[in-house]
Amino acid sequence: MSAWTGLGGFVGDARLVAAKDLRIEWRARTTLGQVLPFALLVLVLFGFALDANRPTLRLATPGLLWMTVLFVTVVAVQRSAAVESADGARRVLLLSGMAPAAAFVGKAAAVAVQLLVVEVLLVPGVVLLYDAEVESVPLVAATCVAATVGLAAAGSLLGAVVAGVRAHQTVLPILLLPVSAPVLIAATRAFADGFGTVAVEGWSWVGLLAGFAAVNALVGAVVYGPLLEEA
Amino acid sequence: MTPVESSASPSEPQVASYLGGPARTGSRFTFWLGLVTLIGLATVAALGLLAVPADDVQGDTVRIIFVHVPSALGAYVAFGLTAVGSVMWLWRKSVWWDVTAHAAAEVGVLLCGLMLVTGMLWGRPTWGTYWEWGDVRLVTSLILFLVMVGYLSIRALGGDATSVATRAAVVGLIGAVNLPIVNRSVNWWANRTLHQQSSLTEGKLEDLTLFTLFLAFVVAAMAICWMMVHRFRIGWLERQIQARELHEAMAARRAEAGR
Numbered sequence: 210m211s212a213w214t215g216l217g218g219f220v221g222d223a224r225l226v227a228a229k230d231l232r233i234e235w236r237a238r239t240t241l242g243q244v245l246p247f248a249l250l251v252l253v254l255f256g257f258a259l260d261a262n263r264p265t266l267r268l269a270t271p272g273l274l275w276m277t278v279l280f281v282t283v284v285a286v287q288r289s290a291a292v293e294s295a296d297g298a299r300r301v302l303l304l305s306g307m308a309p310a311a312a313f314v315g316k317a318a319a320v321a322v323q324l325l326v327v328e329v330l331l332v333p334g335v336v337l338l339y340d341a342e343v344e345s346v347p348l349v350a351a352t353c354v355a356a357t358v359g360l361a362a363a364g365s366l367l368g369a370v371v372a373g374v375r376a377h378q379t380v381l382p383i384l385l386l387p388v389s390a391p392v393l394i395a396a397t398r399a400f401a402d403g404f405g406t407v408a409v410e411g412w413s414w415v416g417l418l419a420g421f422a423a424v425n426a427l428v429g430a431v432v433y434g435p436l437l438e439e440a
Numbered sequence: 441m442t443p444v445e446s447s448a449s450p451s452e453p454q455v456a457s458y459l460g461g462p463a464r465t466g467s468r469f470t471f472w473l474g475l476v477t478l479i480g481l482a483t484v485a486a487l488g489l490l491a492v493p494a495d496d497v498q499g500d501t502v503r504i505i506f507v508h509v510p511s512a513l514g515a516y517v518a519f520g521l522t523a524v525g526s527v528m529w530l531w532r533k534s535v536w537w538d539v540t541a542h543a544a545a546e547v548g549v550l551l552c553g554l555m556l557v558t559g560m561l562w563g564r565p566t567w568g569t570y571w572e573w574g575d576v577r578l579v580t581s582l583i584l585f586l587v588m589v590g591y592l593s594i595r596a597l598g599g600d601a602t603s604v605a606t607r608a609a610v611v612g613l614i615g616a617v618n619l620p621i622v623n624r625s626v627n628w629w630a631n632r633t634l635h636q637q638s639s640l641t642e643g644k645l646e647d648l649t650l651f652t653l654f655l656a657f658v659v660a661a662m663a664i665c666w667m668m669v670h671r672f673r674i675g676w677l678e679r680q681i682q683a684r685e686l687h688e689a690m691a692a693r694r695a696e697a698g699r
């Protein structure tokens with residue numbers, strides 16, 4: 210019984226933090242006003258970079274889409290960390306008495322929701338711009354969810370690592386992008402199956418993405434407390 | 441004499457006493473270790489370049505294993521040490537382990553870079569290309585190299601020692617736990633490996649080649665120890681200086697307040 214109460218409190222705290230971050234995002238309209246146009250811009254520029262060659266673009270679609278998502282993750286995580294840096298908000302989070310793990314889950318969930326919004330618009334974007342065709346909707350959807358949870362977990366954790374240090378805008382990509390390499394590889398392969406460009410076993414890649422998400426979420430939940438105290 | 445100076449002088453021997461010796465990075469032991477290592481390096485170079493016969497298949501390029509394989513092994517041991525040090529800092533707040541983790545990361549990045557460069561130099565005549573995307577170990581090592589460069593960049597930003605230690609430890613931990621996933625993903629992705637299978641276990645090497653390789657391992661281990669001891673002592677002295685600066689500043693404020 211008490212375990213359930215504890216779990217309920219944990220989920221409630223996480224939801225509070227996530228709702229707070231999303232409310233701030235919604236009021237600032239950063240995702241809609243800046244991140245989404247940025248993502249579309251990257252898609253268009255990739256088209257120029259590959260000389261608008263339709264067969265090449267169609268073949269490269271999964272990789273280009275997930276590169277775009279990685280760029281967007283860096284921007285979203287930077288925003289998410291900046292919210293806590295201003296006005297000593299991190300101290301308040303620490304003093305609120307909620308479990309640091311709950312705060313971490315809330316922060317990561319808010320980033321994940323923003324990334325999912327971007328992905329939901331990027332997939333039709335590549336269908337329109339790159340002539341891609343979605344063959345398996347469940348596979349594409351599952352890949353988006355698994356990859357996004359992993360990116361949001363690793364991103365939120367590394368966002369907390371660089372929060373408050375000087376030059377954090379440049380350090381975050383150096384830390385986040387190499388760690389995200391498995392997500393790029395796995396999500397690209399799964400999408401290649403989902404888009405029917407390459408015959409691979411997409412679902413086993415989704416399993417790898419889920420593993421990445423689980424490991425990084427677990428590490429984040431454990432070490433977020435010490436990180437909050439340091440910033 | 442200003443209050444700062446007066447409080448600095450008595451604490452001078454205190455800094456040295458933390459190390460149980462003078463405030464420098466060398467000692468009689470590291471002097472002899474360094475000398476033996478230098479002689480060892482010269483011996484390996486002489487044996488590897490002159491005495492060891494060329495390989496039947498690979499020709500003269502086989503000689504690069506005397507640098508490539510020991511640096512690969514050394515890099516992975518060093519990064520393992522960084523991971524252990526990171527956990528020990530987060531768990532026990534052990535300064536000793538924190539300084540060790542930093543020292544190991546620097547030595548590891550150096551060795552990993554050496555491994556990548558020698559691997560590429562070997563790959564060009566053997567595979568016909570400097571970089572082979574299909575090689576799992578090469579690609580995994582490069583990603584690990586980049587993660588550890590990120591670790592060092594966090595360290596290089598400076599600031600409060602405790603804060604930097606915690607931030608760096610988390611990066612070290614993330615790098616370590618993701619390594620198996622990176623390896624697995626690259627493995628599935630490449631779906632094949634061009635990497636030379638271990639020549640040691642297949643018993644393909646000549647006696648002298650084998651002897652030189654083992655000598656190279658021993659010399660590399662000594663070189664790593666030498667670098668680690670010096671780098672550790674630099675890190676340890678840095679911590680003492682920071683602690684002393686704080687102590688001096690506090691003494692100066694107290695003197696100003698007349699207490």
